Amino acid sequence: MIRGIRPLLRGSTYAGALFSCCGALASIPLLPFALLPVLAWGSAPEGVRIVLALLVWAALIGVVGLARTTRRVLIACARRLLGVPLPDPVAAGRSANSPRTGQAVVAPAPALPLRADRWRTPVWLLLHVALGWTGALLSGVLILAGLTLPVGWFRAEAGLSLFGRSVRVASGWGSWAVALGCVLLAAAVCVVVTNALRWLAPRLLGPSSAEQLALAAERELRLAERNRLAHELHDSIGHTLTAATIQAAVAGEVLSADPVAARAALRSIEESARAALEDLDYVLGVLREEKAETAPPRTLADLPELLDRLRHAGAAVEPELSGELAQVQGTLSRAAYRILQEGLTNALRHGADGPIEVRVTASPSGLELGVVNRTGAGTGRGTGRGAFPTSGHGLPGLAERVRLLHGEIEAGPDGPQHWRLAVRLPVRLSA
Known part of the structure; x- marks a missing residue:
């Protein structure tokens, strides 16, 4: 019991959740560009336009992930917020002065990366953004429910309506129990998202075989x-x-x-x-x-x-x-x-x-x-x-x-x- 609750009490869990939310927020500036094809194809069905916007949005996020600067920033943030020991990316042909000779000594350049290696950062960024939005929406809904349902302590009954569906809880201690459960579920979502990112970071942001x-x-x-x-x-x-x-x-x-x-x-x-x-x-x-x-x-x-x-x-x-x-x-x-x-x-x-x-x-x-x-x-x-x-x-x-x-x-x-x-x-x- 105590072992299961322990991750909910760690600050690193919520630092990882913050990291996932930062990925979701960083993708918002790309959303207007993803809507341009949808606006140009106004005659398409609504479902097709939504899927098209999501695909274009994902493609733009992947393109951003191809930049070397993006990889360096992601590695630095993952080290700081996720606590994952990731080395800095190796720059090809990095040189240094030899203390013995004073002449430039060039470190061996890594071999050309495989196709899968080149796409590891875009894949990470897409998963990062997806997990960030999923965790943020679920946690937001659960926290909102936890703040709304205890109103039933003062009224005959309390409820929460979302997307045309309503959830009502009897007044009294029941509303407080459900509210506490919602908050704990929101914290559990943070734990799941953080652990998922920690598992993915060494595999997608860590050094490849050539590196x-x-x-x-x-x-x-x-x-x-x-x-x-x-x-x-x-x-x-x-x-x-x-x-x-x-x-x-x-x-x-x-x-x-x-x-x-x-x-x-x-x-x-x-x-x-x-x-x-x-x-x-x-x-x-x-x-x-x-x-x-x-x-x-x-x-x-x-x-x-x-x-x-x-x-x-x-x-x-x-x-x-x-x-x-x-x-x-x-x-x-x-x-x-x-x-x-x-x-x-x-x-x-x-x-x-x-x-x-x-x-x-x-x-x-x-x-x-x-x-x-x-x-x-x-x-x-x-x-x-x-x-x-x-x-x-x-x-x-x-x-x-x-x-x-x-x-x-x-x-x-x-x-x-x-x-x-x-x-x-x-x-x-x-x-």
Whole structure:
């Protein structure tokens, strides 16, 4: 008993009824246009003219349902008033800026919809309007009866006449009981109409098969972009914190003996922190869905600055650069910089004392990157364990970055006292 009455006490039931009535009211402006053919065919029988007007009215409602804006409005209203979780329609070829490259990435466009898919919104709109008018008329009649019949409490008998038919109820408590029954029936009509719309909404306003595939592709693209943002933060912020920690230690040791070197170390900390803040601001802007312009321009052209910061941290760096590095552009140049940054950061953090060898070779067939450092027991800058920790995201992140660029990566011991990172990326040099 209580379970059956519970839907009558929910506000969502009457919000759905309001939604159905809005559909009925929205169809009224089309009614004068539907009457035009009837007025032009004045000699037709009355029944034929009524049927013709209804058919033209339904056709106009269906045409309105073909508009994309109509579908978006209906989905938004159904989410709000019916409480049905419907996703937004997928726009074909929707594009977004890649946070890693700053270039436009176009989400896969959904396949051409089937004929049934194209007519789902008009069918929904027709059913919406039909249910709205049915629910509004029935509820209005029942509520009117509920307000009229209790007059029998003051008169000998009460009645309600509609369409030439009369309903009369004996005076007294009977009129009040019938009035309450009419009100409950009106509420039951609201429940039925709301449940019908909730059942129809996912089937007619929900995503079609093609749209579901497009939504899945869009979610996959968004997840890939977030993973790339995580790599950017790990590479940039991790390098900055490592270098700043070591440079601060160096500055503290030589502050009295060599103030010039201490000031240089502090200046390097400032430059590293500023660069990291730029990267952080960019990534946070993308995560907040603010409009991002281009990715921070960290390319192979910035490699000398990166090596200088390592030298200020007390590391001995031996670079070997060959080939036309300036002709390596775009995504590949930015990815190569991040790979070298991660390799050098881990060499600085986990390597032992000794020189860090950096090799970059650009050729028409490929771009080769290499970082080699000592792994013996160190007493200076690192832990002496190698170039990469046994846990964390450094090496897996590098492997994923290289895989996305269709390259090859090798990382591991190189002899008894060295650790070697070697990466080869396919490259096409610009003209």
